[in-house]
Amino acid sequence: MTTLNYIVGYVLSALLTLAAAGLLWVIPAYPLISVAFVVLALCQLIVQLVFFLHLGQGKSPSSNLTLFAFALIVVGIVVGGTLWIMNNLQSQHAMPQEFLNDVPAPQNQLE
Amino acid sequence: MTEHTQEKVTFGFWVYLMSDCVLFASLFATYAVLHIATFDGPRAEDLFSLPFVLTETLLLLTSSFTCGLALLAARHHKKNLTLTALVATLLLGLSFLIMELSEFRQLILEGHGPGGSAFLSSFFTLVGTHGAHIALGALWMLVLMAHIARKGITPGTTRKLMCLALFWHFLDIIWIFIFTFVYLFGFISL
Numbered sequence: 116m117t118t119l120n121y122i123v124g125y126v127l128s129a130l131l132t133l134a135a136a137g138l139l140w141v142i143p144a145y146p147l148i149s150v151a152f153v154v155l156a157l158c159q160l161i162v163q164l165v166f167f168l169h170l171g172q173g174k175s176p177s178s179n180l181t182l183f184a185f186a187l188i189v190v191g192i193v194v195g196g197t198l199w200i201m202n203n204l205q206s207q208h209a210m211p212q213e214f215l216n217d218v219p220a221p222q223n224q225l226e
Numbered sequence: 227m228t229e230h231t232q233e234k235v236t237f238g239f240w241v242y243l244m245s246d247c248v249l250f251a252s253l254f255a256t257y258a259v260l261h262i263a264t265f266d267g268p269r270a271e272d273l274f275s276l277p278f279v280l281t282e283t284l285l286l287l288t289s290s291f292t293c294g295l296a297l298l299a300a301r302h303h304k305k306n307l308t309l310t311a312l313v314a315t316l317l318l319g320l321s322f323l324i325m326e327l328s329e330f331r332q333l334i335l336e337g338h339g340p341g342g343s344a345f346l347s348s349f350f351t352l353v354g355t356h357g358a359h360i361a362l363g364a365l366w367m368l369v370l371m372a373h374i375a376r377k378g379i380t381p382g383t384t385r386k387l388m389c390l391a392l393f394w395h396f397l398d399i400i401w402i403f404i405f406t407f408v409y410l411f412g413f414i415s416l
Contacts, residue, residue, distance in 0.1 A: 186244035197255035
């Protein structure tokens with residue numbers, strides 16, 4: 116780990132940040148730009164893990180890597196699971212409301 | 227301080243960082259679910275300014291860089307260089323924090339406080355939790371600078387500085403995701 120290491124990490128991170136901000140002017144199309152943002156963020160994650168946090172470069176690197184992999188799994192379950200369940204609930208929720216709007220006085224039908 | 231203890235401390239600190247990562251993951255998930263629940267109030271794109279948040283991001287990134295330089299200087303037993311780099315890190319970190327607080331203040335003054343909508347609640351919780359980490363990190367940095375100024379560069383202070391550097395870099399990574407998923411995605415929300 117040298118000064119050069121940190122300078123490379125810093126320059127790469129700054130370029131990735133500016134690239135992500137610059138994309139707002141370049142690609143206005145919605146699905147493409149969101150994919151590009153996620154890719155750039157993940158690139159920056161890797162750059163900073165390697166050049167700043169020195170993940171997996173110590174004397175016993177495997178233990179930290181295992182820990183990191185475990186955290187990634189938990190983060191995936193928390194974020195992915197939340198989005199999955201909440202989106203599901205939302206679509207389940209939306210149906211009866213539309214139904215109620217279309218059909219007048221559904222209470223009578225229940226009685 | 228033996229090499230073995232050093233390894234154990236680093237591993238222990240990684241355990242803390244990864245559990246903190248899970249905390250932030252739950253806040254990100256909350257934000258992702260609630261960011262559309264604006265209660266007919268302002269949306270992300272109405273509130274945020276790109277040059278402002280880009281400046282914040284570059285400030286924090288630069289402070290992460292100088293923090294790495296401080297650790298490097300400590301490894302080479304250069305006390306004054308370590309302290310200078312830490313002062314730069316602290317000033318950059320505090321500028322970031324001041325910008326964030328001024329953003330919060332402006333939002334609240336405009337009537338878009340955390341009580342405005344579920345979107346604003348989740349925004350303030352996520353970004354505020356990150357800001358609280360930065361504030362605590364700055365306090366820790368001050369204490370560590372006093373340690374280094376008094377005791378000089380010892381294996382003990384270097385070990386503490388290493389944990390602080392890990393913490394500071396970790397917060398920068400969290401901010402990259404806030405920058406991407408809260409701000410950049412906010413600008414393209416349809």
